[in-house]
Amino acid sequence: MKTHEFSEMNIDGVFILIGYIPNTEMFEGIVELTNRKEIIATRDMETNIPGVFAAGDCTAKKYRQVTTAVADGTIAGLAAVEYLSYKK
Numbered sequence: 001m002k003t004h005e006f007s008e009m010n011i012d013g014v015f016i017l018i019g020y021i022p023n024t025e026m027f028e029g030i031v032e033l034t035n036r037k038e039i040i041a042t043r044d045m046e047t048n049i050p051g052v053f054a055a056g057d058c059t060a061k062k063y064r065q066v067t068t069a070v071a072d073g074t075i076a077g078l079a080a081v082e083y084l085s086y087k088k
């Protein structure tokens, strides 16, 4: 990328890294975002809007891995169930 020189490599696979900006434009002005467009969520994955939850790489956090995304999803799901059961 820096030299703009091209070369061929004999490889079996490739992982594409497309960047770190989450696709959260649709939530701008609705839920609170960081200046990096990450959704701000509590420990229970709730946004600034009660009953609206976020999980995974789109949220503001330090470590982005499959395991942390899955854990976020579990917490968000359980918290959503709890939120709805109190609403009844």
Ligand SMILES: Cc1cc2nc3c(=O)[nH]c(=O)nc-3n(C[C@H](O)[C@H](O)[C@H](O)COP(=O)(O)OP(=O)(O)OC[C@H]3O[C@@H](n4cnc5c(N)ncnc54)[C@H](O)[C@@H]3O)c2cc1C
Residues within 6 Å of the ligand: 015, 016, 017, 018, 023, 055, 056, 057, 058, 064, 065, 066, 067, 069
């Ligand atoms: C190159 C690379 C290598 C990685 N290697 C590892 C690794 O070895 N181990 C590890 O644990 N983690 C790894 N990670 C990180 C891991 O992939 C992520 O942390 C994890 O996938 C996050 O899960 P997620 O569900 O939050 O987001 P994603 O997996 O990104 O899923 C988000 C989904 O939402 C979809 N989407 C986006 N916008 C919309 C929309 N408007 N409407 C509908 N759907 C939409 C996307 O298409 C995507 O399918 C790697 C990441 C990259 C980029």
